[in-house]
Amino acid sequence: xxxxxxxxxxxxxxxxxxxxxxxxxxxxxxxxxxxxxxxxxxxxxxxxxxxxxxxxxxxxxxxxxxxxxxxxxxxxxxxxxxxxxxxxxxxxxxxxxxxxxxxxxxxxxxxxxxxxxxxxxxxxxxxxxxxxxxxxxxxxxxxxxxxxxxxxxxxxxxxxxxxxxxxxxxxxxxxxxxxxxxxxxxxxxxxxxxxxxxxxxxxxxxxxxxxxxxxxxxxxxxxxxxxxxxxxxxxxxxxxxxxxxxxxxxxxxxxxxxxxxxxxxxxxxxxxxxxxxxxxxxxxxxxxxxxxxxxxxxxxxxxxxxxxxxxxxxxxx
Amino acid sequence: xxxxxxxxxxxxxxxxxxxxxxxxxxxxxxxxxxxxxxxxxxxxxxxxxxxxxxxxxxxxxxxxxxxxxxxxxxxxxxxxxxxxxxxxxxxxxxxxxxxxxxxxxxxxxxxxxxxxxxxxxxxxxxxxxxxxxxxxxxxxxxxxxxxxxxxxxxxxxxxxxxxxxxxxxxxxxxxxxxxxxxxxxxxxxxxxxxxxxxxxxxxxxxxxxxxxxxxxxxxxxxxxxxxxxxxxxxxxxxxxxxxxxxxxxxxxxxxxx
Numbered sequence: 001x002x003x004x005x006x007x008x009x010x011x012x013x014x015x016x017x018x019x020x021x022x023x024x025x026x027x028x029x030x031x032x033x034x035x036x037x038x039x040x041x042x043x044x045x046x047x048x049x050x051x052x053x054x055x056x057x058x059x060x061x062x063x064x065x066x067x068x069x070x071x072x073x074x075x076x077x078x079x080x081x082x083x084x085x086x087x088x089x090x091x092x093x094x095x096x097x098x099x100x101x102x103x104x105x106x107x108x109x110x111x112x113x114x115x116x117x118x119x120x121x122x123x124x125x126x127x128x129x130x131x132x133x134x135x136x137x138x139x140x141x142x143x144x145x146x147x148x149x150x151x152x153x154x155x156x157x158x159x160x161x162x163x164x165x166x167x168x169x170x171x172x173x174x175x176x177x178x179x180x181x182x183x184x185x186x187x188x189x190x191x192x193x194x195x196x197x198x199x200x201x202x203x204x205x206x207x208x209x210x211x212x213x214x215x216x217x218x219x220x221x222x223x224x225x226x227x228x229x230x231x232x233x234x235x236x237x238x239x240x241x242x243x244x245x246x247x248x249x250x251x252x253x254x255x256x257x258x259x260x261x262x263x264x265x266x267x268x269x270x271x272x273x274x275x276x277x278x279x280x281x282x283x284x285x286x287x288x289x290x291x292x293x294x295x296x297x298x299x300x301x302x303x304x305x306x307x308x309x310x311x312x313x314x315x316x317x
Numbered sequence: 318x319x320x321x322x323x324x325x326x327x328x329x330x331x332x333x334x335x336x337x338x339x340x341x342x343x344x345x346x347x348x349x350x351x352x353x354x355x356x357x358x359x360x361x362x363x364x365x366x367x368x369x370x371x372x373x374x375x376x377x378x379x380x381x382x383x384x385x386x387x388x389x390x391x392x393x394x395x396x397x398x399x400x401x402x403x404x405x406x407x408x409x410x411x412x413x414x415x416x417x418x419x420x421x422x423x424x425x426x427x428x429x430x431x432x433x434x435x436x437x438x439x440x441x442x443x444x445x446x447x448x449x450x451x452x453x454x455x456x457x458x459x460x461x462x463x464x465x466x467x468x469x470x471x472x473x474x475x476x477x478x479x480x481x482x483x484x485x486x487x488x489x490x491x492x493x494x495x496x497x498x499x500x501x502x503x504x505x506x507x508x509x510x511x512x513x514x515x516x517x518x519x520x521x522x523x524x525x526x527x528x529x530x531x532x533x534x535x536x537x538x539x540x541x542x543x544x545x546x547x548x549x550x551x552x553x554x555x556x557x558x559x560x561x562x563x564x565x566x567x568x569x570x571x572x573x574x
Contacts, residue, residue: 012480068484071476072456096478099435099459099495103412103443107451112533113443128537134343134438135330139542142441143535182456182489186473191481203571227566228573239358239498245481252460252477252497260571262562267330281569283562284548288331292542299565300548301558311559316572 003036006087007055008078009048010097016051019093021160023153024054026120027091028161031056033122034088040167043067043077047169054161059085063174065181071100072183079108080175082148089120089127090150094251094270102152111148116270118157135269136292155251155274195246196230202259203227206249206276208234210265210286210305214242220264223309226316232256234272250275264305268293318372318466320363321428323419323445324356324391326381327438341536342409350382352390355434361499362464363432364395370466373397375426379418380406385520392514393506402525411534412440416448417527423453428491430472435459435495442532446495456488459495 005027010017020040027038040055042048044067047060059081065073078101082090090105092098094116106113118139119130127144129151144151198204205224211217217231224231233243235250249256251274261279266272267286273296276282284297285305294300301308328334328348335344363374376391377400378384388399402418423431436444450457462483463475470490477483477497488494551558566572 012482017479069478070486071458075451096460096476099444100447100457103448104451104457106443107448114534115440115443131441132542133441133539134328134334136542137330137334138539140441140539141537143537144533145535146533182492183458184487186485186487189475189483189485191483203566227571236354240502242502248481252479254481255479259569260566262566281565282548283565290333294548294550295542295546297548299551299562301551301562303555303558307555308559311555312562315559315563 002086003031003034003088004039004085005031005034005036005089005091006039006041006082006085008090008092008097008101009040009042009052010093010095011048014046014048016048017093018160019095019153019155021054022155022158023091023093024052024161026153026158028054029158030089030120030122036088039085039087041078041081043074049169050166052167053164055167058167058169059172060169061172061174063178065178066174068185068188069097070181070183070185072181073178075101075104075108076175076177079105080177081172082109086148088148090148092150092152094152094154096252098152102150106150109148109150111146111150112144113150113152114142114144115152117151117153120151132270135267136273137290154270156277192244192246195244198230198232198247198249199254199256201230201256203229204232204256204258204261205229206232206234206261206263206266207237208263208266208272209236210267211237214240216306217242219306219309223313223316226313229262234266234269263293263297264309266293267291268296318366318370318429319427320366320372320374320430320432321423321426322356322359322363322374322376322391322396323431323433323449324360324376324378324384324387325353325415325434325437326350326378326384326387327353330438336539340538340540342539345382345408352387353434353437355436355496357434357503358499359432359434359496360391360394360396361501361503362496364504365500366464366466367395375400377402377419377422379410379415379525380404381410386511388520389514390506390511392519393510394504399520401520401522403522404525406525409439411532412443412445412448413530413532416445416452417530418525419449420452421527422523422525430464430490431493432464432496433493435461435497442534444495446493450493453491453493455491455493457493457495458486458488460497461494462498463500464494
């Protein structure tokens with residue numbers, strides 16, 4: 001049985017994602033304990049090997065069904081490669097890919113899966129993972145028995161692989177099952193670029209579920225206008241149809257890195273933190289003193305946003 | 318078209334989460350439970366599909382705290398049937414047990430589509446859509462914001478990715494779809510309508526089977542994250558807090574005046 005760590009590579013516009021580099025970093029640390037190799041699994045045209053330092057080898061599968069991303073094609077391929085190589089650990093990121101594939105690949109392998117992973121180690125021969133649960137309010141430390149396991153990691157949890165040479169590329173034949181898929185990509189849909197670009201702003205005012213009601217958004221919009229900052233939001237407000245998708249900060253929205261990020265009524269779910277944790281200054285307003293956001297923010301207040309926002313507006317004038 | 322919507326109850330995170338003495342599960346007696354918000358979106362999308370194209374919508378839940386309320390609410394909103402899977406379902410039900418129970422019930426319930434919330438706050442061992450799809454051996458797509466029938470035994474689904482990208486996928490039915498958000502905000506059912514649904518008393522109860530299959534994980538402990546850093550809390554009255562915040566912006570040249 002091999003002790004290799006298999007990392008599922010994701011890219012966007014030809015650039016390997018930060019989350020993938022972090023998985024390679026996590027893979028390096030794990031393989032040090034397990035004694036196997038780190039295998040980067042690249043599905044699609046171009047091996048991207050020059051961006052995958054940290055891997056010992058790139059397993060490269062090419063097939064028309066793998067690009068653009070097709071969940072069924074990827075699931076079949078990742079599961080087959082993992083099985084064939086007898087991978088000890090399969091690492092993925094908590095993205096749409098990780099949500100589609102993590103539990104399904106595990107099921108195909110008959111292996112356990114842990115999602116929202118923020119730490120992984122080998123403890124006395126036993127794989128142990130730490131994962132966020134209950135919106136990040138708690139962590140779960142779990143033993144992951146068996147000869148294979150799938151870990152789906154949250155971005156920003158592991159240091160990216162650094163240094164290392166360009167790994168060698170091993171072409172791997174595509175599974176025969178890719179020719180009989182029940183899922184097809186009809187069209188890619190590009191993001192709406194007609195709205196203001198929140199990733200370009202120095203200052204962002206962000207609002208979350210704590211706003212309570214759609215009508216209350218006006219209050220925070222007024223502050224954003226007074227400060228000359230665009231209004232951004234967390235996912236639930238976009239799901240409710242209260243805010244446009246172009247304003248969504250987080251894993252499934254946009255990553256922002258403003259000079260200051262002023263947030264109201266956002267508790268700090270992992271999904272949101274992934275999109276804003278690199279802001280230079282984070283000021284969080286949330287009435288729950290235990291909200292996870294206060295572990296990420298530089299400054300915080302438990303003042304009620306319905307008192308604080310008008311006070312800010314009044315002073316900015 | 319026949320649409321099944323599995324729904325689940327999750328702890329309301331607004332409340333303090335207390336652990337049992339052994340530290341491996343929440344003290345559930347002290348918690349308030351509510352419908353998983355993504356399942357609420359799955360119900361909504363199913364009802365939108367029913368209204369647009371005609372469909373039978375069946376909601377199904379495991380017998381967990383306050384599930385009756387959620388099932389009756391779904392009926393009040395327009396679901397056609399509500400089913401409760403009963404059995405020994407105390408404590409945390411991991412995704413594998415949940416999916417095993419759903420899959421064995423679905424074996425005798427033909428369906429075209431399963432619409433289910435893309436995730437829940439306690440799905441440590443995987444999200445329901447992918448695990449259920451894999452277990453049933455049908456295609457599955459997660460992080461979906463719209464579903465439409467495309468004739469000829471298929472559906473078009475709108476899947477979202479990072480950075481605002483999306484794609485339209487066509488998937489052969491039967492299939493499982495993990496709903497991130499419905500095409501519109503979930504509708505509201507008035508208390509009167511929910512009461513009416515309760516009086517008509519129409520939750521079917523079915524004994525859950527297969528629910529003893531576990532995730533294969535052993536939870537050593539649950540614990541609050543150690544704050545690697547903590548925000549400096551701004552003290553004082555609201556006016557003073559507002560002044561401090563503006564000062565922080567001013568020193569960074571982010572305030573015009």
